[in-house]
Amino acid sequence: MRSLPYYCRGEVVRGFGRGSKELGIPTANFPETVVDNLPGDITTGIYYGWASVGSRDVHKMVMSIGWNPYYKNIKKSMETHIIHTFKEDFYGEILSIVIVGYIRAEKSFDSLDSLITAIYSDISEAKEKLDLPEYQSMKDENFFRPIENKIMNGH
Numbered sequence: 001m002r003s004l005p006y007y008c009r010g011e012v013v014r015g016f017g018r019g020s021k022e023l024g025i026p027t028a029n030f031p032e033t034v035v036d037n038l039p040g041d042i043t044t045g046i047y048y049g050w051a052s053v054g055s056r057d058v059h060k061m062v063m064s065i066g067w068n069p070y071y072k073n074i075k076k077s078m079e080t081h082i083i084h085t086f087k088e089d090f091y092g093e094i095l096s097i098v099i100v101g102y103i104r105a106e107k108s109f110d111s112l113d114s115l116i117t118a119i120y121s122d123i124s125e126a127k128e129k130l131d132l133p134e135y136q137s138m139k140d141e142n143f144f145r146p147i148e149n150k151i152m153n154g155h
Ligand code: ADP
Pocket: 012, 013, 014, 015, 016, 017, 018, 019, 020, 021, 025, 026, 027, 028, 029, 080, 081, 082, 083, 084, 085, 086, 088, 089, 090, 091
């Protein structure tokens, strides 16, 4: 995929509320405008990368891009599960991400348990891959410090 790594940011909006409740795996959803701006070669599927809320710490993430075949969604979504435990929700805040690699295609499953098992396996793959030296430096890039950059540029 020529467009990787792909950097983007956007507001965290509400989805169907299924991630936390049904799967126990919350996913921060991007607005339609961010989804529509995806380059054509970033196909639907499951990806891994780095993510930061506001200008807070950068964490590993897994992301699902597509129509969630298990749920047969009508609208294409970009959902990020940040591999970190947050004390509170962060709806309305700006989520910055860099997508660095592809894991697999989206699939339908014959049970909710199989979907959850697949997501946990994606999470361990992402954790392992992101420990590689080639991905480590990305989490320290200026892209993840938007506020500090603005202040410095103004002086
Ligand atoms: P929705 O359908 O509205 O996206 P989810 O059940 O998927 O609802 O929960 C997503 C929300 O949970 C995010 O928008 C965010 O505010 C919060 N959240 C808490 N922890 C995380 C996390 N580790 N990764 C992603 N979102 C999280």
